[in-house]
Amino acid sequence: MILSLREQVALVTGASSGIGYACAEALAEAGASVAINFHSQAEPAEALADKIRAAGGRAITVQGDVSKEADVKRIFARTLAEFGVLDILVANSGLQKDAPVSKMTLADWNAVLEVNLTGQFLCAQAAVQQFRQQDRRPEVSRAAGKIIHMSSVHQLIPWAGHINYAASKGGVDMLMRSLAQEVGEERIRINAIAPGAIATAINQESTQGEAADKLLKLIPYGRIGAAEDVANAVVWLASDLSDYVHGTTLFIDGGMSLYPGFRDNG
Ligand code: NAD
DSSP, X not given: OOOOOTTOEEEESSTTSHXXXXXXXXXXXXXXXXXXXXXXXXXXXXXXXXXXXXXXXXXXXXXXXXTSHHHHHHHXXXXXXXXXXXXXXXXXXXXXXOOOGGGOOHHHHHHHHIIIIIHHHHHHHHHHHHXXXXXXXXXXXXXXXXXXXXXXXXXXSOOTTOHHHHHHHHHHHHHHHHHHHHHXXXXXXXXEEEXXXXXXXXXXXXXXXXXXXXXXXXXXXXXXXXXXXXXXXXXXXXXXXXXXXXXXXXXXXXXXXXXXXXXXXX
């Protein structure tokens, strides 16, 4: 089978940078029309849309805050007004507000949960509603719709100093699996990706210079990941090649979740 997303429409949240940007670009390369959601950086989002259009693809940009229900409704409405259908949601937006527990403010806790978990819920809910109301197109995709949640290795690995972030990603795991159980019979396919250390804006301090050497000790495969490593997996999870993959988290982490501290007998 050939991997193709032709005639499919994908919405990627938080796609003006990092992993989301790479996912939107890769989905377009695989043939999908892409709605590029951005929160605050219009310029790179517009540049990506221009690049996709210049290569013969279809793309729009749409601003919006995924933690706000009215914004999510607007993001979906704009996508559907342009493309008419939705086949793929990549719920990617996320942020960190790190602090040790004694210094973590309630505002920092809430901000991370609102974007990383509530934002994923709102977008998934809107996508499921859309998948249910549109006509099935089995000649285009075996599934009635596909959702890919962007989680993290920290849905599994506890992370001191980042309890809000780790809790949000632990929540994404149960959101994803519970939703998969709920909507699977409707042929709506739900999965997640748990990236390890991928060099992007979110973790510049730990992926460059001396900090990178320390980080590499946590990665058995011996390299820091690139956004494209995640995007390649997203394209596969969005395609019919993974049609029997449902309710699964794919760890794209160079082995970070293999407890490398135990390599030398712990
Ligand atoms: P990034 O900072 O480049 O991307 C995050 C994106 O989310 C940005 O484009 C940002 O504008 C957007 N965003 C933030 N708040 C938003 C909001 N309220 N509404 C809409 N968009 C919003 O970092 P990234 O590494 O590309 O992160 C993408 C996803 O991957 C996040 O969910 C992150 O938790 C996850 N992740 C990243 C890594 C890594 O090592 N980079 C590891 C594990 C998980």
